[in-house]
Amino acid sequence: MSDGLCFDAVTIEKDGTRLLSVSASVAPGDVLTLMGPSGSGKSTLLSLVMGDLPPAFRTSGRVILKGRDLAGLPPEARHIGILYQDPLLFPHLSVAANLAFGLPRGESRAMRRDLVKTALEDVDLAGFGPRDPATLSGGQAARVALMRTLLSRPAALLLDEPFSKLDTGLRDQMRRLVFDRARAARVPVLMVTHDEADAEAAGGEVIRL
Template sequence: MGDGLRIEGATLAQGGRRLLSLDAHVAPGDVLTLMGPSGSGKSTLLSWLMGDVPTAFRAEGRAILDGRDLTGLPPEARRIGILYQDPLLFPHLDVAANLAFGLPHGGTRTGRRAQVAAALEEIGLAGFGPRDPATLSGGQAARVALMRVLLSGPRALLLDEPFSKLDAGLRDRMRRLVFDRARAAAIPVVLVTHDEADAVAAGGRVTWL
């Protein structure tokens, strides 16, 4: 197990105005929840962690994941997964191919098919592999998006209000699924939300920006 995610001296500014300053340690399996008004830099901080800060912002500080300094690394080398409000499934691929996209390269075709089938069963969607993503309900699409991220083997997970568009019952189930999987995989999670119920479900530290 690694050391988790350390955020050291992170500052974000836009047009000379400082938006936020943050130091934090998120242990493996723990959740750091970031709350605050729109425009406070919450989502931009997630972009900074991903290595993809919009050009309108200036960012400083270091992010260290499992002892590895991420400074200067491109997004694909950081091994960080992210979920957004929308599932962002590839419309030209069926459900199985969307999941297979998350798998690391290599392995046999049979082995990859078996991994996808097991993943679908785990999220209660056995047999959904050939389905067009457009035919999925919001909750089903959210589960596929989550599993696609997890199949990529991330060492940290970022959540940018991924529950906000789900109805109350689905929201509870998705929260449990996401946080239980993160704990089981011992990966640190950073959650951005406006919903205090998300923060309660996540447990852990809440930081207001």
């Protein structure tokens, strides 16, 4: 699968114990969900994809993204976006500046301003650009974090329990938003979660560890 994310017989071990073994492919716009108890290796696989897996872990197999083996590539060369439980917005930057941070270099100032404005409009936050991130609700901050990640045009999107701290109503809304946006951008998604409803909303393959 030249445009997607592929796990080719990937295994991760620590202290001689195998934590997980994964062989799967994620097409552009699709979601692969990893479910399992704490310590089963879910977040460890995210670290492997990101390129920041601690040296205490041993791995075999290949992670291939858009036809490129990620082995040996530094994190910044992988072009991978990730959303965590917390939005992790920069507190010293405005909402607009947070979004602009995600934009690739090389765009003109006018183009960057237009992209930020459109991104805010797309998630019903028109006019929020000058706001301090501390004034945002949990759902608003989550939407800004999502758009900041997507504006960076990631080759793949990783989701690390991104809906777990939202209340029930917001959780449903954010699930739809994230999966719809990823599908529209044709970005392969790898999601780690404890919540069966997340996996059901994602609609893709589920691997239980």
